[in-house]
Amino acid sequence: MFEGYFLYWGAVWDVLPKMAKGLLITLEIGVMSIALGLGVGVAGALARNSSRRAVATAALVYVEIMRNSPSLVKMYFIYFGLPSLGIYPGPLLSAVAALVLHNGAYMTEIVRGGLAAIPRTQVLAARSLGMGTWTTFQVVILPQAFDNVLPSLSNNWVEIVKDTSLTGALSVREFFHVVEEQISATLRSFEFLTVAAVVYLVLTASLSGALRTAEARIKYRR
Amino acid sequence: MVRIEGIGKNYGALRVLDDVSLNVRKGTVCIIIGPSGSGKCTLLRCVNFLEPYDDGSIFIDEELVGYREENGRRRPRKQREIARMRAQTGMVFQDFNLFTHMTALENVAVAPIKVQGIPWAEANALAEEGLIKVGLKERMYAYPAFLSGGEQQRVAIARALGVQPKVLLLDEVTSALDPERIAEVLEVIRALAEEGLTMLIVTHEIPFAAEIADQVVFLAGGRLVESGGAETLAKPSTERLRTFLGKLA
Amino acid sequence: MEWYTGMVAPLMRGLLVTVELATLVLVLGSIGGVLFGVLWGIAGPVVRAAMTIAIMLSRGIPLLVQVFIVFFVLPFFGVEFTGFTTAVVALSLFAAATITEIVRGGILAVPHGQMDAARSVGFTYYQVMRIVIFPQAFRSILPPLITQFVFLIKATSIISLLGVPEIMLAGREVIERTLLGFQVMAMIWLIYTAICYPLTIVGRRLEANFQRRGFRPALGEP
Numbered sequence: 001m002f003e004g005y006f007l008y009w010g011a012v013w014d015v016l017p018k019m020a021k022g023l024l025i026t027l028e029i030g031v032m033s034i035a036l037g038l039g040v041g042v043a044g045a046l047a048r049n050s051s052r053r054a055v056a057t058a059a060l061v062y063v064e065i066m067r068n069s070p071s072l073v074k075m076y077f078i079y080f081g082l083p084s085l086g087i088y089p090g091p092l093l094s095a096v097a098a099l100v101l102h103n104g105a106y107m108t109e110i111v112r113g114g115l116a117a118i119p120r121t122q123v124l125a126a127r128s129l130g131m132g133t134w135t136t137f138q139v140v141i142l143p144q145a146f147d148n149v150l151p152s153l154s155n156n157w158v159e160i161v162k163d164t165s166l167t168g169a170l171s172v173r174e175f176f177h178v179v180e181e182q183i184s185a186t187l188r189s190f191e192f193l194t195v196a197a198v199v200y201l202v203l204t205a206s207l208s209g210a211l212r213t214a215e216a217r218i219k220y221r222r
Numbered sequence: 223m224v225r226i227e228g229i230g231k232n233y234g235a236l237r238v239l240d241d242v243s244l245n246v247r248k249g250t251v252c253i254i255i256g257p258s259g260s261g262k263c264t265l266l267r268c269v270n271f272l273e274p275y276d277d278g279s280i281f282i283d284e285e286l287v288g289y290r291e292e293n294g295r296r297r298p299r300k301q302r303e304i305a306r307m308r309a310q311t312g313m314v315f316q317d318f319n320l321f322t323h324m325t326a327l328e329n330v331a332v333a334p335i336k337v338q339g340i341p342w343a344e345a346n347a348l349a350e351e352g353l354i355k356v357g358l359k360e361r362m363y364a365y366p367a368f369l370s371g372g373e374q375q376r377v378a379i380a381r382a383l384g385v386q387p388k389v390l391l392l393d394e395v396t397s398a399l400d401p402e403r404i405a406e407v408l409e410v411i412r413a414l415a416e417e418g419l420t421m422l423i424v425t426h427e428i429p430f431a432a433e434i435a436d437q438v439v440f441l442a443g444g445r446l447v448e449s450g451g452a453e454t455l456a457k458p459s460t461e462r463l464r465t466f467l468g469k470l471a
Numbered sequence: 472m473e474w475y476t477g478m479v480a481p482l483m484r485g486l487l488v489t490v491e492l493a494t495l496v497l498v499l500g501s502i503g504g505v506l507f508g509v510l511w512g513i514a515g516p517v518v519r520a521a522m523t524i525a526i527m528l529s530r531g532i533p534l535l536v537q538v539f540i541v542f543f544v545l546p547f548f549g550v551e552f553t554g555f556t557t558a559v560v561a562l563s564l565f566a567a568a569t570i571t572e573i574v575r576g577g578i579l580a581v582p583h584g585q586m587d588a589a590r591s592v593g594f595t596y597y598q599v600m601r602i603v604i605f606p607q608a609f610r611s612i613l614p615p616l617i618t619q620f621v622f623l624i625k626a627t628s629i630i631s632l633l634g635v636p637e638i639m640l641a642g643r644e645v646i647e648r649t650l651l652g653f654q655v656m657a658m659i660w661l662i663y664t665a666i667c668y669p670l671t672i673v674g675r676r677l678e679a680n681f682q683r684r685g686f687r688p689a690l691g692e693p
Contacts, residue, residue, distance in 0.1 A: 064664075064668060064671070065660075068621065068625075068668045068671055069625065069667065070625040070628035070629075070639075070663060073628065073656065073659055076639065076642065076643070076652075076659075077653075077657070080643070080646050080652040081655070081656035081657065082652070083652055084650060084651060084652040084653040084654070085653055158530075162533035165535045165536060166535060166629060168632075169632055183539075183543070189543035190543070190547065193536065193539055193540050193543060193544065196536050197528075197532050200531065200532050200536060201531045204531040204532075205531055
């Protein structure tokens, strides 16, 4: 094992600024996708629960179309597919749009589940106090739904962070794209992949750790 | 039949059983009562060796439960032997614990088949008989999810009897039941007592207990506070038992 | 005809590779996952801790990075694979880890009273697991297992980034040749949906079924 191969961690050290820049872009894509995806999720959940048949069906079709194909397909569809219609989204925009569309569908179902888990009596109790529809939604339903969905959301957000590594395929200069470049340039695959694995582990662990802390606070509150 | 000598058990720093001794003769019914946390459930679990005990001894037919003595030192028995000994004591739980993936009949037949090696057809015939005895002839092929609480508990009794135990342990078997379902389960237990089955029963049903008890034991704080015959329930001699019974009435 | 030989035929050849890859991964991953899950059920604390760490790594590191690690790091140990074999190995390992976790969850979901009851009638520990715990656990893991199958099928798409000519790579080649990005990607999207959507439905039916109707016989003929 390792015959004639000497570990040289300096190879990583030398390109640290490049790696840091990649990491920043990764974080950027992750944060934007999570924030926008959550918006899509809440809107989607409300649409799914809509009393208007057409709206509810449209939301359902959106969810099923998105969930039953890889996120990479959506990335390619936007980046390589839309240009043949005369629309030219850049790599970064394509990446974020694809991740938002893909994960927005998952979050739609998560938020919908959170809403469904709220006992009907909560609404009745709010009504009995004289709250209107909007007040009930804002004061009683939304906060409770948020508590319900946090564990599932945390899983989905970790998936988003991991999926940012695919956006390199659209030549977005994110973290893993930089890693791949450096591997072909220096052939120091072992060193760079170790660093990449550790960086992603730290990212995903701190994200799920932070959300778990939030969750614990909520449980405490209850 | 069941001889408990100075048994003690700790959960970490907490002493849940302390120097409890008890002798249950063959064919008699021993009622164990006490407030929650008094250690009465733990005592039953120790007799079945679902929980190991720390001090003292439990004998079933003069055989030490869970341990063997070797040159004056006590060692845990082998897995297989413990399992065999557990089959000598049937246990019925508060929340039934029927195997949810098996029909009533399978619940009763599975242990005789797998533990005692009784042939499948024979075990099934015996299981049918057992279920008829608890009044469940019509419900033999139903899964637990489709049985009422009372029916489930009667299947659980049939299951515990399926391995032909020397002693039956009943752990608050009516506590999880609706009031109107309690009578049907007590009826089954009463019939078993009349047949002369040895039983240790933890219960809060005092009138029922007074009716079938040969012996009554009152535990509090892990210690044996009072014991005596069935008349103990009518004329308690300690203040604590009097207060306890007063609260239940 | 040109439409067929230029677009459909190459995509179908790619689809064949995807199906082959997915089948291997699902079969190997399920075998591995069930074996490890059962092992977890009967293992001591050290083995359990080791398995928990392995599962944590497989969940915290992007799959693409894991695939690269298998591709670049295994040669150090004197094992050299083609792209396709690398894909099968890396994805199967990932599949086994996630399925192990599902099996573990299924075992933990069996109520504790079942254990007490089984021991009280005289079963040994292995009999308890074999006759009572595992049958109940396996019933409850079936729906999440199918969800995981869908996830794994979609995950095969990232293998295109390793140069394995499955459907995504085939698609990119066709796009480069024909510039029909929209049509090609729409078709691939449709193909994935056609494979995954029925599975999703099956999973949902199973779940509803289990919740509604209890269980099938465990001891053969009644």
